[in-house]
Structures are given as structure tokens and as C-alpha cells.
Amino acid sequence: MNNYFTNPELKRSSFSILSVAFITLIMVFFIMNTSYDKIKINYAKSNMAILGEISKKHPELTEEIIPIITKGANQENIQEGKNLLKEYGFSENIKIDFIPQVDNSYKMALKYILILFALFFSVVLIITSVEYVNIYKKVESLILAAQNIIDCKFDVGIYENAEGLFAKLGHSFNSMRSIMKNNFLEVQNEKEFLTDILSDISHQLKTPISSLIIYNDILLNRKINEDKRKEFLENSRKQLNRIQWLIKSLLQLAKLDAGVIKFEKVNCDINNTVEEAVMALMAKAESEKINLIFCPKENQIMMKHDANWLSEGIINLIKNALEHTKEGGNVEVSIERTPVCIRIIVKDNGEGINKNEIPHIFKRFYKGKTRKKTESVGIGLSLSKSIVEGHEGMIEVKSKLDEGTSFTIIFLATS
Known part of the structure; x- marks a missing residue:
């Protein structure tokens, strides 16, 4: 698995997603902390309102109420209050809608958290989309380069300046392209070489063979004296020797040029x-x-x-x-x-x-x-x-x- 993290695409996308996730986590923590502060403020204001109302109508109870608010109530006080509020439908299971201050803080926190998560997934989607587009472009360039090779166009390669699998693929593809180009050129050169050799042999043999045909026709169809006959035979011998030397030299040269010797x-x-x-x-x-x-x-x-x-x-x-x-x-x-x-x-x-x-x-x-x-x-x-x-x-x-x-x-x- 670690080998895959050498690829710049995976490195880049992973780093971007982790960065966005970290920023989102910090924002969620900030929103929760802000909501907590608002709930704390609303809770303090609620107690202050209760204390103010009691002190206004029953001042003598102020000193008894203040320790309960500041130091916390005991279980007996909680139970008595619970019994009294139960008659008005107020208990631990009351819906949050009936507590306006808490409800507002809760809804605001939920709203911001949902917005943050929506932004998080949108950014992640954009990051992954961009990386996939880059990967698909590289695959398309590979397809194009392969098609060019099929069309015998060897000048288009794949060039990656980064590390990773695409860089290795590009290097291997370029090596393959160079080998195929050299093989193609060798085949073309061999074809041209064979064409040239056949043309050269044909051109060089044309004159002596034509002379031999003429000498042979004269010897077969005409009556000539012995001296003339010997002259034509001697000329034929020279032409045959010339053909023999020419073919031998051409074959030697062809073998040397082809590298088979x-x-x-x-x-x-x-x-x-x-x-x-x-x-x-x-x-x-x-x-x-x-x-x-x-x-x-x-x-x-x-x-x-x-x-x-x-x-x-x-x-x-x-x-x-x-x-x-x-x-x-x-x-x-x-x-x-x-x-x-x-x-x-x-x-x-x-x-x-x-x-x-x-x-x-x-x-x-x-x-x-x-x-x-x-x-x-x-x-x-x-x-x-x-x-x-x-x-x-x-x-x-x-x-x-x-x-x-x-x-x-x-x-x-x-x-």
C-alpha cells in the first residue's frame, strides 16, 4: 500500500482531503464551543430572571435561593422542583422547542455544522474530480501515443517530470517507442537496401548480358570464320568473368552492409x-x-x-x-x-x-x-x-x- 503513495496524484489528493477534513473539524469544534457558550449565557440569564422575580416578590427568600444557584442544588430540592414543574408538563423529556434559548442555539449550531459538512463534501468532490480528470488526460495521452505508433508516427512520446506509476509508465512507453522506431527504421532501411541492391545488380548486369546475347546470336545464326568465332568467344569469356566478379563483389558488399559477416x-x-x-x-x-x-x-x-x-x-x-x-x-x-x-x-x-x-x-x-x-x-x-x-x-x-x-x-x- 505504501508503494502507491509515491504517486503524486494520490499524495496531492490525500493531503488536500486531510487538510479540508482538519479545517472542517476545527470549524465544528468552534461552532460547538460557541453554541455551548450561548447555552451557558442563556442558562445564567434564566437563573438571573428567576432570582430577580423571587427577590422582587419574596425578598426574604433571596439569601436561600442564591446558594442553590451558585453552589448547586441538592437532590431533595431537585425532587421538590421536579414535582412542582411536573404539573405544568416540564420534565427532563420536554421537547427542546419549549426551551427557546436552547432551541435557538441548537438550531444555529446544527445549521452551521450541516453547511460545513456540505462544503467539506463539495471540496472533496472537486479535489477528486480534478485528480481524476488529470489521470484521464494522462490515459488519453497514452492512447493517443499508442495510436500514433500504430500509424507509424514515433515522434510523440509521454513525458512525466514527477515520480510515480505514470512516470514509470511514461519511461517504459518511451523506451518501447524508441525500440519500435529503431526496428521500423531498420526494416525500412533493409527494404531500401534490398531495392538498391537489386537495382544495382540489374543495372550492372544489363550491359554484359546484352553483349553475351548478341555474341550468342552471331555465333548461332551467322557463318563466320574461325578467327572471328574465337574473337567472339574471347569477348564472351571476358563478359562472363566480369559478371562473375561483379556478382561476387556485390554479394560481398551486400553482406557487409547488412552486417551478416x-x-x-x-x-x-x-x-x-x-x-x-x-x-x-x-x-x-x-x-x-x-x-x-x-x-x-x-x-x-x-x-x-x-x-x-x-x-x-x-x-x-x-x-x-x-x-x-x-x-x-x-x-x-x-x-x-x-x-x-x-x-x-x-x-x-x-x-x-x-x-x-x-x-x-x-x-x-x-x-x-x-x-x-x-x-x-x-x-x-x-x-x-x-x-x-x-x-x-x-x-x-x-x-x-x-x-x-x-x-x-x-x-x-x-x-
């Missing part, structure tokens, strides 16, 4: 991970006559990471550098270790990036203006960024047109 981080040498990425593209660099240089550290640089995924992210950065570097150019990959962080740097002396394009290069399918013809679809850098951020890292970009670009992966050192 958990990196298996193991404490191992970062030199080996970077070297693996460099070796994967060494043949491509040689075929394009670009110098791919790796400068590993002699000492081990131990770091907790998923070697396969981080290597994939570094490969995309190196591949981007190769695509934007001219024949005979250089792409350098190096590692730095400081007391604060670990850096992996991919630097080229290629065509560079316009400073207006740098904020957009990590956006999915963004393809900046380039003077070197590439088959890039603009997904590699976005994938690298997701992988690095999944390892609590960041990528920094510095570039100047015609001087080259530098991508720096930064991880805070944990030991």
Missing part, C-alpha cells in the same frame, strides 16, 4: 596480409608494364584482423591504383608503425583525382572522370571502405592531378 580476427603479422594482396596483382601489373613495389617492414607488426577480408580490401585499392597509372608508372605499397597507429599506404604516380571528386569516390558505382580507359564499375573502393571500417579503421585520401594519389589505411594501435 563476422570478421574472424586473429592476431597475426600485417606484413603477410599486405604481401598476399600485392602478390595477387603482381601479374596484372607486369602485363600492364607498371612497377608494383612492396616495401615490407623487417620487424613483425602484429594486429588483430581477418587476413582474407583485409587482403581483399587492399587488393581493391591496389587494383584502383593500377587502373589509373600509365604504362611505366609506379605503384608503391608500404607499411608504417607508430606508437599510436598502423598505416598501410598505397601510392601511385598516375593521373590523380580532381579534388571535387574525392568526397564521392567511395560511393557505390561512382566513376570519376578518367583519361585512362578502364572496365571499372565503381564498386571496389566502396567494398574496401566497408572492410576497413569493419576492422575499426579508416581510409585517408590525398591526390593531385597529374601527380598521383595516395590511399592510407589507418588502424589505431592496441598494444
Whole structure:
């Protein structure tokens, strides 16, 4: 029961009712005391009148009567008086109406007491009505907030600055509202994400599939020489490889964005991970006559990471550098270790990036203006960024047109 008195509504109404009851009790006591005083005065006046009448007609009895009035009568006198007054219908059972002075005092006291009780119950009724109205308003606000949630409007909450059950209810409701809002937004984001992914896949696959259909129709319906046939088959193979790489990259990016991939981080040498990425593209660099240089550290640089995924992210950065570097150019990959962080740097002396394009290069399918013809679809850098951020890292970009670009992966050192 004591727990309920923590509610401000119950506290307020109980205090108000007790205050009104106390004031009413004091007023009743005052009225009764006033009535008693009036009865006492009327009683004294009645005795004075009797004494005055006796002394006027029988002065000799005055001295005998005064002690009876002032000190009280004995039982014998009371009985004699009772017998005398009985003949006139006056006794202890006489109706109060026949005693005007007492009757007036009684009626006045009763009147004021009834008025006080009427006021008391009226005030109590008003107090309880006001509190019930406040409670009903709070319940209505809860109903409105719940209806807003049903209508997917999550901005209206319940705010109670006092203690008590309504404050606890408001806090619990707001917590529930926040959770439902987050869940709703997650569902909406997942829908948008799925729509974007399907749109991206459809858009990126449209061109290579159209090319494959054309090549297939030519091979089936036209008579062509062996050299031309091999050329079309080679082009088909390239398009199929491109589709395979595109679907693989999109699926990887989709899994990373959806948070369904958990990196298996193991404490191992970062030199080996970077070297693996460099070796994967060494043949491509040689075929394009670009110098791919790796400068590993002699000492081990131990770091907790998923070697396969981080290597994939570094490969995309190196591949981007190769695509934007001219024949005979250089792409350098190096590692730095400081007391604060670990850096992996991919630097080229290629065509560079316009400073207006740098904020957009990590956006999915963004393809900046380039003077070197590439088959890039603009997904590699976005994938690298997701992988690095999944390892609590960041990528920094510095570039100047015609001087080259530098991508720096930064991880805070944990030991």
C-alpha cells in the first residue's frame, strides 16, 4: 500500500482531503464551543430572571435561593422542583422547542455544522474530480501515443517530470517507442537496401548480358570464320568473368552492409596480409608494364584482423591504383608503425583525382572522370571502405592531378 503513495496524484489528493477534513473539524469544534457558550449565557440569564422575580416578590427568600444557584442544588430540592414543574408538563423529556434559548442555539449550531459538512463534501468532490480528470488526460495521452505508433508516427512520446506509476509508465512507453522506431527504421532501411541492391545488380548486369546475347546470336545464326568465332568467344569469356566478379563483389558488399559477416580476427603479422594482396596483382601489373613495389617492414607488426577480408580490401585499392597509372608508372605499397597507429599506404604516380571528386569516390558505382580507359564499375573502393571500417579503421585520401594519389589505411594501435 505504501508503494502507491509515491504517486503524486494520490499524495496531492490525500493531503488536500486531510487538510479540508482538519479545517472542517476545527470549524465544528468552534461552532460547538460557541453554541455551548450561548447555552451557558442563556442558562445564567434564566437563573438571573428567576432570582430577580423571587427577590422582587419574596425578598426574604433571596439569601436561600442564591446558594442553590451558585453552589448547586441538592437532590431533595431537585425532587421538590421536579414535582412542582411536573404539573405544568416540564420534565427532563420536554421537547427542546419549549426551551427557546436552547432551541435557538441548537438550531444555529446544527445549521452551521450541516453547511460545513456540505462544503467539506463539495471540496472533496472537486479535489477528486480534478485528480481524476488529470489521470484521464494522462490515459488519453497514452492512447493517443499508442495510436500514433500504430500509424507509424514515433515522434510523440509521454513525458512525466514527477515520480510515480505514470512516470514509470511514461519511461517504459518511451523506451518501447524508441525500440519500435529503431526496428521500423531498420526494416525500412533493409527494404531500401534490398531495392538498391537489386537495382544495382540489374543495372550492372544489363550491359554484359546484352553483349553475351548478341555474341550468342552471331555465333548461332551467322557463318563466320574461325578467327572471328574465337574473337567472339574471347569477348564472351571476358563478359562472363566480369559478371562473375561483379556478382561476387556485390554479394560481398551486400553482406557487409547488412552486417551478416563476422570478421574472424586473429592476431597475426600485417606484413603477410599486405604481401598476399600485392602478390595477387603482381601479374596484372607486369602485363600492364607498371612497377608494383612492396616495401615490407623487417620487424613483425602484429594486429588483430581477418587476413582474407583485409587482403581483399587492399587488393581493391591496389587494383584502383593500377587502373589509373600509365604504362611505366609506379605503384608503391608500404607499411608504417607508430606508437599510436598502423598505416598501410598505397601510392601511385598516375593521373590523380580532381579534388571535387574525392568526397564521392567511395560511393557505390561512382566513376570519376578518367583519361585512362578502364572496365571499372565503381564498386571496389566502396567494398574496401566497408572492410576497413569493419576492422575499426579508416581510409585517408590525398591526390593531385597529374601527380598521383595516395590511399592510407589507418588502424589505431592496441598494444
